[in-house]
Amino acid sequence: MRVLTSQQMREYDRHVIEQVGLPGNVLMENAGAAVARVIAQTYGALAGAPVALFCGGGNNGGDGFVVARRLALLGARPTVYFFGKEESLKADAATHLQVLRRMGLPVVVGADPQQLTLDPHTALAVDALLGTGSKGAPREPIRGAIIAMNRLRCPIYAVDIPSGIDSDTGAVPAEAVRATHTVTLACPKIGLFLFPAADYVGQLHVSDIGFCWDTLDLPYLGKLFSPKASSLAATLCGPRHPNANKGHFGHVGVIAGSQGMVGAPALVARAAQRAGAGLVTVLAPRCIQSVLAAKLDEQMTLPLADAEGALTEEALPDILRFAQKATLFCIGPGLTTHSQTVALVQHLLGVLHKPIVLDADGLNALSQNPECLRERPEEAPLILTPHPGEAARLLGTTTSEIESDRVGAVKLLASRFHAIALLKGRYTLVATPDGTLFVNTTGNPGMATGGSGDSLTGILGGILAQALAQERNKTDIGVRMDVLAEAVALAAYLHGLAGDLACRTLGEAALTAGDIIQHLPMALNKLLVEPSPCVAESF
Structure with missing residues (x-):
């Protein structure tokens, strides 16, 4: 629409x-x-x-x-x-x-x-x-x-x-x-x-x-995202082929976490798996790996070089070796802005030629040196997921300026960084470098809670991993930007719908990020049959 x-x-x-x-x-x-x-x-x-x-x-x-x-x-x-x-x-x-x-x-x-x-x-x-x-x-x-x-x-x-x-x-x-x-x-x-x-x-x-x-x-100007009008939603969220295996649904690498920030990578990993990814591996600082592994069951972990509780540039070779089997990466939640970690993220953005969902401290690292994207090839799509404060840092402006022109801000983010940009907030907006715009209509104020953004990052990883795996099985020329944008819009819709379903049961005040993830299966089941709770179509 x-x-x-x-x-x-x-x-x-x-x-x-x-x-x-x-x-x-x-x-x-x-x-x-x-x-x-x-x-x-x-x-x-x-x-x-x-x-x-x-x-x-x-x-x-x-x-x-x-x-x-x-x-x-x-x-x-x-x-x-x-x-x-x-x-x-x-x-x-x-x-x-x-x-x-x-x-x-x-x-x-x-x-x-x-x-x-x-x-x-x-x-x-x-x-x-x-x-x-x-x-x-x-x-x-x-x-x-x-x-x-x-x-x-x-x-x-x-x-x-x-x-x-x-x-x-x-x-x-x-x-x-x-x-x-x-x-x-x-x-x-x-x-x-x-x-x-x-x-x-x-x-x-x-x-x-x-x-x-x-x-x-x-x-x-744009479109309201509707799963009923999305062929991608029908494919990814509908019945799977009887002969399918986990390799058909992508492998998500999660680079996240630091000392005292173990919950963030765990939320991302669980959300990615619940959203349908075939495999998920969390690449985290060695100092938190044992605690993280104890929090996870279906997801794998890979310890990386760290110092002072955060990742260092010495982790780069292990990440690049793992990248050979990854479909895409989710980078940023809970990483901190330790100077060595920032340097690692900036390096990865230039040399990691895989699709990347960049969130939280990953966005903060990019805002400090946008030139790190200079060598990034077009066949390695970048998805930016800022809240208004992070968007302001990326664009060198204020949060109030972002909020006063959200459409202009998300389009500028997409064009300036040649990325798919997702600007969080009530009615999350998704834009592509060519000016395509999606408006999301799901979600509620109860989702304004710690970890909600991490759950969205994981859902993005899970949906994109499946979309990437599906498209690359069809063609050798890479994945089209319009398919990726639709996948990002679908993930935002699914995240909000899971939050809405959780809210119906738990109310707004008690809602947590874990509740959003727990309601993902219900959201996936209702995705193609239930209208948006925020917009009623009267025809």
């Missing part, structure tokens, strides 16, 4: 109206019907329910007029509050307003939001004030209407986006509607997945309005 900017959505609408021949009033009718359908599905019985519809003077308001009529047909008692100028309405919206009047439905025009008297028993409200083209702080009377709506003690359904948010940047310049549900139309807009706007969205529903938008040969 494509994710668009407001300008792209306008181009899509224009193309469908002018080139395909689907009239604007039909699209408006379909939009209002879609919103009413979501209301009926989520609210329940509407017979006799008082509904307040707040409509503006643009096409968003026209959608609201249709919602009012459709809810009346379902037995509700809608009242439309119109905060626009009738003479400025475009033809499609004006037509639907006249239909409301001819039906005898109440329409209040020019009401002062400060003096607005609403039915105290209002069952729900519909926000159709501002559309995706709105920028900046809302002006009166829209500002007052937003304040009045937010004071209601009932569910609020936003049409396309909550009024007052920026659909491109996620900014909230002033007052904005705090929606209980947002029914975004045709394609989701990127601002719905960016903070602070994402706090105003509530439950997000994506509703079709009568056309297959993904078939249009028009630009788009």
Whole structure:
């Protein structure tokens, strides 16, 4: 499913109206019907329910007029509050307003939001004030209407986006509607997945309005990752060949850990195995190898040269020998920033010609010397997995700057380091050097706990190992970047889904990284049959 900017959505609408021949009033009718359908599905019985519809003077308001009529047909008692100028309405919206009047439905025009008297028993409200083209702080009377709506003690359904948010940047310049549900139309807009706007969205529903938008040969910003639309997900997470053996599913090498940081490599290793890797070996400092081996059952360990509890450059020959049988490496969790360890990681990034998932202290080592990638060949893909603070160090900026433009940041990471970049956070983003963007919709605040990133690194290792093994069995020319990007997006989705399943049982406060790993089998089983818990598709 494509994710668009407001300008792209306008181009899509224009193309469908002018080139395909689907009239604007039909699209408006379909939009209002879609919103009413979501209301009926989520609210329940509407017979006799008082509904307040707040409509503006643009096409968003026209959608609201249709919602009012459709809810009346379902037995509700809608009242439309119109905060626009009738003479400025475009033809499609004006037509639907006249239909409301001819039906005898109440329409209040020019009401002062400060003096607005609403039915105290209002069952729900519909926000159709501002559309995706709105920028900046809302002006009166829209500002007052937003304040009045937010004071209601009932569910609020936003049409396309909550009024007052920026659909491109996620900014909230002033007052904005705090929606209980947002029914975004045709394609989701990127601002719905960016903070602070994402706090105003509530439950997000994506509703079709009568056309297959993904078939249009028009630009788009990115895609929501959906396992149901992923051939890779079906292959990696579906039934395996009866004659398969562990060699068919890749061998993950994990370079991680230090004195006092034994848990990190153990979490990575267990997650990689649970995600489906055939073999996993942890290459760790000799001083922690015995403790690490006692924590692991199915995974192997290889002790490496260390000093002061951390890896040293003397470990390089053993790593390169092991690399001959590894499919890829996960490098970084719990390594520390000991000078010898940093030097080792920087050396490996230049000479280890295997795919690498780089996380945690591996990213910190790279940020100190990006030139270490100069000799890295294209056939050895690099996957960077920073949180916003690590991304800031890699790009030489601040965490607040990263958070203010997450899309720009993840794309810059991918292009500058010629890597697949995964920027962690609510709605994790995945980008490739050519500008491909995936938005992840799984996950919950309970996953904000120590070790959660390590479990993601392991899942990435397990999924990528299988994808790499599968692709290299098909061809001798290497693995395509689009396949790797899809595998990274799949791993992020799976990580969040396992966290969501764990949260259903354990709640957010008690959730641990180990719980995420324990719920991976359930997540794999549900991956292809269960919709995202965060985004409902209403078609």
